[in-house]
Amino acid sequence: MSHPAHPRLPDERLERQTDEGDQMLTASRRAVVADGIWADGDDTMIVNMGPQHPSTHGVLRIMVELDGETIVESKPIVGYLHTGMEKTGEELTYVQGGTNVTRMDYLSPLSNELVYSMAVERLLDLELPPRAVWMRMMLVELNRIASHLLFQATNGLDLAATSMMIYGWRERELTLRFLERVTGLRMNNNFIRPGGLAADLPDGWRADLDELCATIERGVRDYADLLAENPIWMERLVDVGRISTADAISLGITGPILRATGFAWDLRKAQPYLAYDQVDFDVVCGEHGDCYDRYLVRLHEILESVKIVRQCAERMPAGDYRVQDRKVTPPPRARIDESMEALIHHFKLFTEGFRVPPGETYVSIESPRGEIGCYLVADGTGKPARLHIRGPSLYNLQSLGTMAKGALVADAVAIVSSIDPIIGEVDR
Amino acid sequence: MANGDDSDGAAAARPAPDDEVVAAVVARFPATIPWVSHTQPVVYVERDAWHDLAEFLHDDERFTQCVDVTAVDHLVDEERAAIPGVTLERFEVVANFLSHPRNRRIRALCEVPEAEPKIASLADVYPGVNFAEREVYDLFGIEFEGHPDLTRILMPDDWVGSPLRKDDAPARIPVEFKEDPAPR
Numbered sequence: 001m002s003h004p005a006h007p008r009l010p011d012e013r014l015e016r017q018t019d020e021g022d023q024m025l026t027a028s029r030r031a032v033v034a035d036g037i038w039a040d041g042d043d044t045m046i047v048n049m050g051p052q053h054p055s056t057h058g059v060l061r062i063m064v065e066l067d068g069e070t071i072v073e074s075k076p077i078v079g080y081l082h083t084g085m086e087k088t089g090e091e092l093t094y095v096q097g098g099t100n101v102t103r104m105d106y107l108s109p110l111s112n113e114l115v116y117s118m119a120v121e122r123l124l125d126l127e128l129p130p131r132a133v134w135m136r137m138m139l140v141e142l143n144r145i146a147s148h149l150l151f152q153a154t155n156g157l158d159l160a161a162t163s164m165m166i167y168g169w170r171e172r173e174l175t176l177r178f179l180e181r182v183t184g185l186r187m188n189n190n191f192i193r194p195g196g197l198a199a200d201l202p203d204g205w206r207a208d209l210d211e212l213c214a215t216i217e218r219g220v221r222d223y224a225d226l227l228a229e230n231p232i233w234m235e236r237l238v239d240v241g242r243i244s245t246a247d248a249i250s251l252g253i254t255g256p257i258l259r260a261t262g263f264a265w266d267l268r269k270a271q272p273y274l275a276y277d278q279v280d281f282d283v284v285c286g287e288h289g290d291c292y293d294r295y296l297v298r299l300h301e302i303l304e305s306v307k308i309v310r311q312c313a314e315r316m317p318a319g320d321y322r323v324q325d326r327k328v329t330p331p332p333r334a335r336i337d338e339s340m341e342a343l344i345h346h347f348k349l350f351t352e353g354f355r356v357p358p359g360e361t362y363v364s365i366e367s368p369r370g371e372i373g374c375y376l377v378a379d380g381t382g383k384p385a386r387l388h389i390r391g392p393s394l395y396n397l398q399s400l401g402t403m404a405k406g407a408l409v410a411d412a413v414a415i416v417s418s419i420d421p422i423i424g425e426v427d428r
Numbered sequence: 429m430a431n432g433d434d435s436d437g438a439a440a441a442r443p444a445p446d447d448e449v450v451a452a453v454v455a456r457f458p459a460t461i462p463w464v465s466h467t468q469p470v471v472y473v474e475r476d477a478w479h480d481l482a483e484f485l486h487d488d489e490r491f492t493q494c495v496d497v498t499a500v501d502h503l504v505d506e507e508r509a510a511i512p513g514v515t516l517e518r519f520e521v522v523a524n525f526l527s528h529p530r531n532r533r534i535r536a537l538c539e540v541p542e543a544e545p546k547i548a549s550l551a552d553v554y555p556g557v558n559f560a561e562r563e564v565y566d567l568f569g570i571e572f573e574g575h576p577d578l579t580r581i582l583m584p585d586d587w588v589g590s591p592l593r594k595d596d597a598p599a600r601i602p603v604e605f606k607e608d609p610a611p612r
Binding site for chain 1: 465466468492493494495496498500501502505506507508509522524528531533535554555556557558559560563567580581582583584591592
């Protein structure tokens with residue numbers, strides 16, 4: 001199907017691209033087009049997994065070239081969930097931007113908000129009050145727990161360990177319930193905003209949090225009892241989808257997959273942001289870089305995050321939860337009733353937002369899936385000139401071909417599951 | 429389990445303007461313009477030196493990972509920060525490099541003119557940029573010469589236009605709504 005031409009696009013460019021339409025088909029797709037489902041003789045067969053396969057975590061399509069049951073070549077085909085979020089980001093003010101980025105990696109929305117807010121704050125040269133820093137750290141770690149718990153659940157489901165799915169979702173729901181109590185929403189919180197946070201912690205948060213931490217720690221022990229040494233589980237995961245540290249680094253892999261190869265690289269330790277240099281935690285790393293090590297790394301990272309959350313709760317400083325700069329953060333609700341100036345600030349902030357001086361910056365943090373980065377370009381207006389999110393899932397997914405080469409087709413599910421890709425972040 | 433040396437990490441977060449990697453890059457590629465963007469070391473590279481720079485960073489300066497490749501369209505910028513010595517063009521291709529052993533980062537920017545939106549691909553030096561360069565090709569229409577599989581990645585194969593270009597307006601494809609239900 002052709003699309004109506006954009007009126008402002010020069011015609012010759014349109015023609016050129018239309019002529020090259022055939023070249024845009026990838027080599028493997030051309031083979032499919034030319035020979036039907038058989039490619040390169042009769043030895044191999046190309047099979048499409050997805051985009052509606054339940055184990056593809058959304059709408060991911062994997063083109064697998066099979067020799068019997070062995071994977072010769074595999075290639076992820078992405079884009080089914082592309083909704084132009086980076087383009088949308090250019091249409092929203094800096095105040096509204098959080099609602100957009102939070103929907104990219106929908107399992108760790110707070111990480112997206114954090115990296116976006118940190119980029120805006122760097123362009124504004126804002127320094128945050130300590131309570132905002134520690135609250136952010138606590139919430140992001142809780143979000144990491146929720147994300148890794150869901151990984152335990154979906155990983156179990158993909159490999160038919162259905163009980164694990166129930167347990168993972170159960171504990172994740174408790175974590176989300178706490179986040180809902182603090183932020184007002186289970187997911188897509190839009191709670192971390194440029195200049196601080198949307199609100200202070202609610203009354204009685206400490207008691208709820210202590211109970212939650214205890215429950216999660218008990219839960220992780222249960223999961224380990226259930227699966228970590230289960231012979232069927234190990235049969236499905238050990239030595240499946242191996243990748244070496246060197247390959248992982250050159251393919252741009254970050255996060256738990258890189259650490260599972262035995263390379264202890266974690267931005268929270270290596271290039272500390274927020275107050276990660278003031279809390280005590282270990283970087284969990286594996287040894288073999290297979291699916292089993294990735295499972296274990298994520299399982300143990302839950303415990304490390306609980307450790308960080310406990311320290312945050314204990315050492316939570318008093319004070320402001322956002323900067324007291326009326327050009328960036330709104331005035332307290334009560335002030336609007338009594339001060340004309342406060343009312344104007346509030347009105348201006350939510351209609352026009354604030355202007356950011358021209359400049360560019362790249363900020364990166366450790367999300368549950370690896371290095372999430374925000375490349376932000378400001379042009380002096382109230383909206384970003386360019387908002388780019390470096391989604392770790394996109395790079396991690398790229399390694400599928402390397403991990404799945406020579407594996408059995410049944411292992412493809414285990415490998416995709418252990419990459420833990422979030423298609424919302426891959427496609428944006 | 430702990431990784432890296434803390435003092436080194438602090439140095440990476442706040443590099444001095446005379447960053448040693450930037451100094452080495454400028455010594456090797458004299459046409460490069462060094463810059464500090466909000467405490468981060470940045471180099472503006474000539475288009476011809478783009479691939480050589482990546483090789484230099486990878487082989488000589490131990491930059492193990494190219495974390496991200498993206499681009500910016502400056503067509504409608506209200507205001508644009510002037511960098512002394514850099515001829516600004518419509519497009520800017522941006523690559524962020526990370527060195528694990530040295531725990532530091534550097535960002536390279538390259539001005540790409542509208543008339544000839546082409547640049548060398550870094551995929552042979554850093555295989556990880558494969559998808560990222562396809563994304564830039566797809567959304568900005570910038571060609572990466574020497575890329576192993578330069579095809580659209582996010583948009584459909586038969587798409588016309590480059591969505592992230594500023595003159596590629598959103599909502600130019602009319603949304604089809606279903607007919608109204610029968611009158612009540």
